[in-house]
Amino acid sequence: MNAADSRFPVSERSNGALAARVRGSVHVIGAGLLGASVGLGLRERGVDVTLEDLSPTTVALAADYGAGRVRTSEDPEPTLVVVATPPDVTADVVERALAQYPAAVVTDVASVKLAPYLELVRRGVDLTNYVGSHPMAGRERGGAIMARADLFVARPWVVCRDHETPAEALAIVEAVALDLGATLIEMTPEEHDRSVGLVSHLPQVVSSLLAARLIPATEQAIGLAGAGLRDTTRVASSDPELWVQILGANRGPVVELLDAFARDLSGFADALRDPAQAGARRTIADLLSAGNNGVARIPGKHGSSERFTSITVLIDDTPGQLGRLLTELGELGINMEDLRLEHSPGAQIGFAEIAMLPEVAERAVTDLVERGWRTL
Amino acid sequence: MNAADSRFPVSERSNGALAARVRGSVHVIGAGLLGASVGLGLRERGVDVTLEDLSPTTVALAADYGAGRVRTSEDPEPTLVVVATPPDVTADVVERALAQYPAAVVTDVASVKLAPYLELVRRGVDLTNYVGSHPMAGRERGGAIMARADLFVARPWVVCRDHETPAEALAIVEAVALDLGATLIEMTPEEHDRSVGLVSHLPQVVSSLLAARLIPATEQAIGLAGAGLRDTTRVASSDPELWVQILGANRGPVVELLDAFARDLSGFADALRDPAQAGARRTIADLLSAGNNGVARIPGKHGSSERFTSITVLIDDTPGQLGRLLTELGELGINMEDLRLEHSPGAQIGFAEIAMLPEVAERAVTDLVERGWRTL
Numbered sequence: 120m121n122a123a124d125s126r127f128p129v130s131e132r133s134n135g136a137l138a139a140r141v142r143g144s145v146h147v148i149g150a151g152l153l154g155a156s157v158g159l160g161l162r163e164r165g166v167d168v169t170l171e172d173l174s175p176t177t178v179a180l181a182a183d184y185g186a187g188r189v190r191t192s193e194d195p196e197p198t199l200v201v202v203a204t205p206p207d208v209t210a211d212v213v214e215r216a217l218a219q220y221p222a223a224v225v226t227d228v229a230s231v232k233l234a235p236y237l238e239l240v241r242r243g244v245d246l247t248n249y250v251g252s253h254p255m256a257g258r259e260r261g262g263a264i265m266a267r268a269d270l271f272v273a274r275p276w277v278v279c280r281d282h283e284t285p286a287e288a289l290a291i292v293e294a295v296a297l298d299l300g301a302t303l304i305e306m307t308p309e310e311h312d313r314s315v316g317l318v319s320h321l322p323q324v325v326s327s328l329l330a331a332r333l334i335p336a337t338e339q340a341i342g343l344a345g346a347g348l349r350d351t352t353r354v355a356s357s358d359p360e361l362w363v364q365i366l367g368a369n370r371g372p373v374v375e376l377l378d379a380f381a382r383d384l385s386g387f388a389d390a391l392r393d394p395a396q397a398g399a400r401r402t403i404a405d406l407l408s409a410g411n412n413g414v415a416r417i418p419g420k421h422g423s424s425e426r427f428t429s430i431t432v433l434i435d436d437t438p439g440q441l442g443r444l445l446t447e448l449g450e451l452g453i454n455m456e457d458l459r460l461e462h463s464p465g466a467q468i469g470f471a472e473i474a475m476l477p478e479v480a481e482r483a484v485t486d487l488v489e490r491g492w493r494t495l
Numbered sequence: 496m497n498a499a500d501s502r503f504p505v506s507e508r509s510n511g512a513l514a515a516r517v518r519g520s521v522h523v524i525g526a527g528l529l530g531a532s533v534g535l536g537l538r539e540r541g542v543d544v545t546l547e548d549l550s551p552t553t554v555a556l557a558a559d560y561g562a563g564r565v566r567t568s569e570d571p572e573p574t575l576v577v578v579a580t581p582p583d584v585t586a587d588v589v590e591r592a593l594a595q596y597p598a599a600v601v602t603d604v605a606s607v608k609l610a611p612y613l614e615l616v617r618r619g620v621d622l623t624n625y626v627g628s629h630p631m632a633g634r635e636r637g638g639a640i641m642a643r644a645d646l647f648v649a650r651p652w653v654v655c656r657d658h659e660t661p662a663e664a665l666a667i668v669e670a671v672a673l674d675l676g677a678t679l680i681e682m683t684p685e686e687h688d689r690s691v692g693l694v695s696h697l698p699q700v701v702s703s704l705l706a707a708r709l710i711p712a713t714e715q716a717i718g719l720a721g722a723g724l725r726d727t728t729r730v731a732s733s734d735p736e737l738w739v740q741i742l743g744a745n746r747g748p749v750v751e752l753l754d755a756f757a758r759d760l761s762g763f764a765d766a767l768r769d770p771a772q773a774g775a776r777r778t779i780a781d782l783l784s785a786g787n788n789g790v791a792r793i794p795g796k797h798g799s800s801e802r803f804t805s806i807t808v809l810i811d812d813t814p815g816q817l818g819r820l821l822t823e824l825g826e827l828g829i830n831m832e833d834l835r836l837e838h839s840p841g842a843q844i845g846f847a848e849i850a851m852l853p854e855v856a857e858r859a860v861t862d863l864v865e866r867g868w869r870t871l
Contacts, residue, residue, distance in 0.1 A: 255721060267871045269869060269871050270871060272809070275719050304715065304718060306715065310715070310716075313716065314712075314716035314719050317708065317712055318719050319719070319721065322723050322727040323723065325701055326723075326786065327783050327785070327786030328756065328759045328786065329698060329701055329789075330785075330786040330787075330789035330790040331785035331788075332693065332752070332755070333694075333789035333790070333793065334785060334789050336694075337686075337690070339680065339682065339686070339690065340693055340694060341694065341792055342651060342680060343631055343680070343690050343694050345694070345695065347699065348695065348698050349793055350727070350729045351701065351726070351729075352698070352786075352789065352790045352793065353723075353727075353790070354723040354726065354727065355786035355789060355790040356787055356790050356791070357787075359780050359783035359784045359786075362783050363779050363780050363783065367767070367776070370767055370768070373767060374764050374767050377767070378764055380705070380708065380760065381757050381760045381764065383704045383708070384756065384760065385757055387700060388750050388754055391743070391750050392746070394743060400743070403743075404735050404736070406703060406707055407703050407739065408735045409707035409710060410702065410703030410704065410707045410728075410731035410732075411706075411731065412707075412710055413705075413707045413709035413728065413731060414706040414709070414728045414729070414731040416709050416710070416712070416717055417720050417724060417725055418720065439821070439824070439825020440825070441831065442824060443818075443822065444818070445815070445817050445822075446815060446818030446819060446821075446822050447818070448815070449816070449818045455817065458817070458834065458836050459835075460833055493645065495643045495646060
């Protein structure tokens with residue numbers, strides 16, 4: 120494999136699963152970030168994609184970007200319909216699609232799965248041809264203009280089935296996920312919503328509330344902020360309008376998690392408030408240790424420093440400086456597992472914290488220092 | 496300035512403030528990460544540094560690393576004493592140092608400032624020669640073995656004075672901070688503790704409790720974790736023993752902040768619980784928007800995407816690949832403002848999210864794609 124190939128592992132991992140299954144077309148309803156990205160990805164695999172959106176401008180834009188062609192009344196019934204609308208209209212649009220295209224499999228990509236499903240059941244809709252799904256992909260900014268064929272590459276894609284889901288319907292939706300490069304995970308809607316409540320919705324609320332606390336702070340206090348505050352509040356910059364919908368649609372699990380978190384917080388505050396209370400210090404230490412253990416469970420993250428050692432290298436803030444450092448690491452045969460950059464406000468200097476396997480860290484420092492780098 | 500120089504801006508920024516002021520020696524009590532780093536930094540500036548620690552092994556190790564020499568009873572009285580012990584013994588050690596070296600200025604580097612000060616006042620200690628300080632520097636792992644002369648470079652260093660602090664005592668402590676490359680900030684002990692409570696202690700507790708919630712989660716749920724969870728829980732891997740001390744010593748402000756945060760959380764949960772309640776949706780949207788505004792106040796952070804635009808480039812997980820990307824960005828004259836890496840568990844592929852000025856982002860994407868890179 121040459122260097123150019125190694126930059127593009129996508130096509131190597133594609134198995135053309137969908138192209139083999141879909142004889143007709145895929146119809147995408149909702150031509151925003153996710154819908155247009157599905158269209159772009161499938162078009163790259165040679166699938167015929169039609170598009171539809173409430174906004175004529177949006178659908179025309181997505182078509183211009185190559186995500187598919189605008190669907191007309193002459194088009195034959197699609198094999199698969201992908202509903203990629205905002206979560207609060209997902210059930211409506213799925214119901215309409217099932218009625219309009221009775222032979223098609225219908226899926227959706229909403230980030231909550233139980234509420235739309237229960238709403239469809241409540242309405243008595245026949246869900247034989249419906250398979251809900253949720254690709255764990257997204258960007259801070261939405262819209263077709265940000266869409267990319269590679270948006271789903273190597274991301275988890277949850278597919279929700281029940282015991283009545285026909286194998287062929289499931290296979291078509293899973294083929295889409297695989298063709299777009301995603302990693303498949305099967306869950307029930309309940310499992311999905313509880314899971315994303317914990318790993319995505321709770322952190323979002325906590326981060327937003329923490330960031331909101333900074334509004335009345337003095338300039339001086341905020342001047343003491345370090346990487347800890349920056350990391351903890353990063354997702355607080357997400358789109359409020361989208362999150363009102365997501366949190367509303369996953370109300371049950373999120374409220375339960377928020378209540379439990381509030382209890383944890385009160386228990387912690389009480390132990391801290393009254394140090395004379397028996398075991399107060401122990402309660403605090405146990406909760407902080409539990410945090411150590413919890414963070415160590417997150418896959419693909421290297422901050423827990425269980426598996427990796429970090430070294431910190433001083434760099435200046437000029438273009439190419441970090442590139443030179445990483446190129447030299449490559450020359451030294453050091454595989455970087457993670458990298459974090461920190462800038463010092465007001466100083467023309469930065470810190471690159473590089474995670475690597477513990478057995479190579481000492482050599483990395485020695486070799487870098489020998490080459491004139493300064494490590495902390 | 497040639498490339499080699501530009502890697503070492505430290506010495507250029509040093510003004511030798513301390514070397515001019517300190518005629519005698521600096522005595523460091525507590526030869527852990529901070530104490531040994533102070534010693535190393537001052538030794539590099541030609542200052543005579545003596546060391547002391549409860550542990551003979553620790554002090555010998557710090558001396559071996561070049562942080563100073565072990566103090567003996569023959570040594571004359573130092574000009575400055577730096578107390579770098581754990582926070583729960585800071586007041587004791589400061590009191591003893593003031594008694595033992597009546598002509599010396601005494602400072603400490605504890606991460607809480609009011610509790611040790613009040614304890615000293617309560618004991619009736621004459622604090623004319625005492626100036627508390629707090630360098631905002633540290634690493635996940637402590638100990639002399641992790642110490643570095645550059646630990647304080649470009650970090651905020653808070654110096655706490657009151658109206659009785661003599662100008663000369665203050666000047667000596669500030670000269671140390673400047674000589675070690677830090678940025679000086681003057682605050683009262685109360686201001687300091689409230690500030691670090693908000694920007695450091697509250698985020699630590701929230702992050703730890705959030706990570707602790709992951710312990711009972713299923714493997715499948717944690718498999719859905721993305722960058723949001725990783726960022727939000729990163730500081731949860733900090734040392735529990737140290738944090739028990741820090742939080743205990745800053746009990747008042749931290750409890751107040753935790754209580755306020757718990758109220759925010761309950762208000763949010765209540766609005767989510769009862770969507771029929773008047774203005775519930777608005778309450779949620781307002782709190783999420785407040786999070787947007789809060790995160791935008793953090794200096795030197797680029798996650799709020801107010802000032803910078805991010806592009807995402809696909810890279811594979813081989814040594815040197817990221818280096819090549821950043822080198823090419825340098826060749827294109829693109830100054831990277833921030834960089835975040837994300838790995839996909841189970842896939843030989845990573846994402847580099849690169850923040851830059853909005854006006855160069857489009858050109859960066861075009862030029863990178865032209866050079867064969869894949870952007871998302």
